Amino acid sequence: MIAGLLPAAVTAYDTFTDASGDVLFPEERAVVARAVDKRRREFTTVRDLARTAMAELGVSPVPLLPDRRGAPQWPDGLVGSMTHCDGYRAAALARAADVHAIGIDAEPNEPLPDGVLEAVTLPAERTRITALAAAYPHVAWDRLVFSLKETIFKAWYPRTRYELDFAEADVTPVPEADSSGTFGFALTVAPDGPDTRWLTATRGRWTTGDGILVTALAVPRTALPAQRRG
Structure with missing residues (x-):
């Protein structure tokens, strides 16, 4: 997968x-x-x-x-x-x-436990999740958004050593077929934090199968280098 x-x-x-x-x-x-x-x-x-x-x-x-x-x-x-x-x-x-x-990142294609959604998503993300769930009910969109954030954090942290909070990533999953698609995202960090453009310029991908959600992001060397503002 x-x-x-x-x-x-x-x-x-x-x-x-x-x-x-x-x-x-x-x-x-x-x-x-x-x-x-x-x-x-x-x-x-x-x-x-x-x-x-x-x-x-x-x-x-x-x-x-x-x-x-x-x-x-x-x-x-x-x-x-x-x-x-x-x-x-x-x-x-x-x-x-x-x-x-x-x-x-990989997660079960199952809804998040009660109370977790509000802790790991932004209001705009919850609005998207509701719309996507109505159109594609076979995907656990709340769990997918959580997985996308985990994927972003795993790509981001080793290079920047800046610890992101869930509220600092706003992700937008885009279905391309019944069981796969892409995602874009925006990061909001402190003004003196790392430049985010080297990462947000890249789109990631996701897929489902065998009861699993799998998400991935790879940033090519053609992307902007991480820099600190200020």
């Missing part, structure tokens, strides 16, 4: 089953030593996928440790993103010489 959402410069792998055996480095194993089995399986499988992509890019396998926000720390010269939800795992990588940033 994931590869079809990303440009040719990005190497992506996904799976509906977990990796067999212990494929972690000792440093990674320590990160999830006290985690529940579900967390260990997710953590292990996405790293197995990521190292498969690294091998295709000619990069030797190394530990992929999370930073303080949980974002994977990639080897020099690579950008990437990983995601997992119940029944699905994915990883996408590219050479930094070709791509500025990548964000991917």
Whole structure:
């Protein structure tokens, strides 16, 4: 599912089953030593996928440790993103010489839990969600908007180290078919925050299938570099 959402410069792998055996480095194993089995399986499988992509890019396998926000720390010269939800795992990588940033996310194609929608969306987004749900009821649009924001944040944060709030991203999903489409977005950050144009100039893509929503954004090197205002 994931590869079809990303440009040719990005190497992506996904799976509906977990990796067999212990494929972690000792440093990674320590990160999830006290985690529940579900967390260990997710953590292990996405790293197995990521190292498969690294091998295709000619990069030797190394530990992929999370930073303080949980974002994977990639080897020099690579950008990437990983995601997992119940029944699905994915990883996408590219050479930094070709791509500025990548964000991917996967979520169940199910409505958000009660009370979450208001916490993660803007009023304008809720208006769009209502209209889209009437036209395309097979897509959980509230969950899709949440996933789109997660994808944007994953692409944005490693390059800027600026932590976005949900209210700072206004996303507009655009269906192109019954089960897929694109999305655009605007970011509103503090006046002295990073320039947003390098990211918002790019449109992302989304798709649904097998009960899963998958969203992706890859920013080519032709985009504007991140700069600070002021």
